[in-house]
Amino acid sequence: MALHNDRNYGDFIPVKRSLGGVWSNIVQVLNITVVEGIQLKNYFKVAVGNGEETSFWLDHWIGPKPLKDSFPLLFNIEEVKDCNLNCCLGNRNDMVRLKWRWKRPLSSEAEINEMVGLCSLLSQVELNQEKDEWKWFGPSAIVDPDFSVRLVRQLLESGSNRGVNYVPERCKWIPDKCNIFIWRAEMGKIATVDALNRRNIDVGTVCGLCGDGEESVDHLFTSCDVASLLWAYICNWCRCANIVAFSFKDLIEFHNHSGFEGKKKDVLKGLIRIGCWVVWRARNESRFKNSEVNLNHIFGEVKRVGFLWFSSRKKCVSTSWSDWCKFVNL
Ligand SMILES: [Zn+2]
Incomplete structure (x- = not known):
């Protein structure tokens, strides 16, 4: 042994x-x-x-x-x-x-x-x-x-004093509202069920996406079935190794361990951030409007929003929709 x-x-x-x-x-x-x-x-x-x-x-x-x-x-x-x-x-x-x-x-x-x-x-x-x-x-x-x-x-x-010392890397081609959302999520400052419960606001414990796990930042974006499948879709699209993340920080640092460099690494960094942003919106739609959680729709939204932001905000880079959809041509 x-x-x-x-x-x-x-x-x-x-x-x-x-x-x-x-x-x-x-x-x-x-x-x-x-x-x-x-x-x-x-x-x-x-x-x-x-x-x-x-x-x-x-x-x-x-x-x-x-x-x-x-x-x-x-x-x-x-x-x-x-x-x-x-x-x-x-x-x-x-x-x-x-x-x-x-x-x-x-x-x-x-x-x-x-x-x-x-x-x-x-x-x-x-x-x-x-x-x-x-x-x-x-x-x-x-x-x-x-x-x-x-x-x-x-x-x-408990030993790392989460959120006090760590500031997620900013991604330049996504809007500040998205970067700030990532930062707030990393600090545990978005209104997940566990955060509300800590403030004595009783909204149950169940995840608004999968309806199964206990909703927290780490669950929503890493261990939730919906998020896990989304990352698998994105990795398949980008042709990179599967994301293994035990925490939100692992997730938003993944681009550094993906094996990608340069433009692809920068795109993957942004896509994971956009994925979190879209997952959070889907969670809100599900929780407040009873909308159905549709993984294909979430993945399509990540691709669509990603293309919109990348092509309009990344100066000096011309990318077509077909190249974007192939990713490998970037
Ligand atoms: Zn879940």
């Missing part, structure tokens, strides 16, 4: 390598993302059972981080750095039995101090017959012990 970087014992992660290229991206994100002073990877921890699948030094199973980081001097003189938990300790007569394999006897005061701290930490450990299991120990784990992407997102948002 424990997966390690064999060369430097640096990257331990409770994620399968079979994820291929995605795996290295996940490792990178877990390593570089720090929330409230703690690396994201250290919010995952092994709930120890029989200790057979947990690395004593490398996995995060006790304390605030892996033992190799908490007790680096001892780890340095450990002979078997990837030994499992059940090889290093066991329970006998209700006492924890410790088994060490040092390259040499402890010599410095600092090493002895680390040893005292480690023994103190281990004194309460008890192995049992259950299998070891990785668990999420984020701040909300107390109320919701099951791991989900939503919990990670909540943690990231």
Whole structure:
């Protein structure tokens, strides 16, 4: 279960390598993302059972981080750095039995101090017959012990002070009203159901587009079925990779990760913003006029409004409707 970087014992992660290229991206994100002073990877921890699948030094199973980081001097003189938990300790007569394999006897005061701290930490450990299991120990784990992407997102948002520091890039070929809408949405300052509920205005919780999920900025523009299909249509039209967005910010930054450069990248940036604008209008039409939500109509509107704004506002660029519809000819 424990997966390690064999060369430097640096990257331990409770994620399968079979994820291929995605795996290295996940490792990178877990390593570089720090929330409230703690690396994201250290919010995952092994709930120890029989200790057979947990690395004593490398996995995060006790304390605030892996033992190799908490007790680096001892780890340095450990002979078997990837030994499992059940090889290093066991329970006998209700006492924890410790088994060490040092390259040499402890010599410095600092090493002895680390040893005292480690023994103190281990004194309460008890192995049992259950299998070891990785668990999420984020701040909300107390109320919701099951791991989900939503919990990670909540943690990231709580640490990022959403909207205070981040200002979305302006797109020059769409009108200011559209750019400002994007900025306000990113700050959570549009009248979604969850925003109204926070102001004690009870309008239910249901999304005005799909009638299913709880309506919030992130839901409306990323996880809502209607929005998800719209982004799939747009990506298909633009011939770019599918949009993977867990938050509104991910969505409006997507053009930077699309592989496009120059004019195409600029157009995609604007199209995603226009998509949000049109989705919001469709949501209002549905909520206030009971209009039917028609995905083909929404997609057609994105194309039509996009062409109108791009051809009239992007100076020195002549684009025909047929080229626009093919996109690849831009
Ligand atoms: Zn929805």
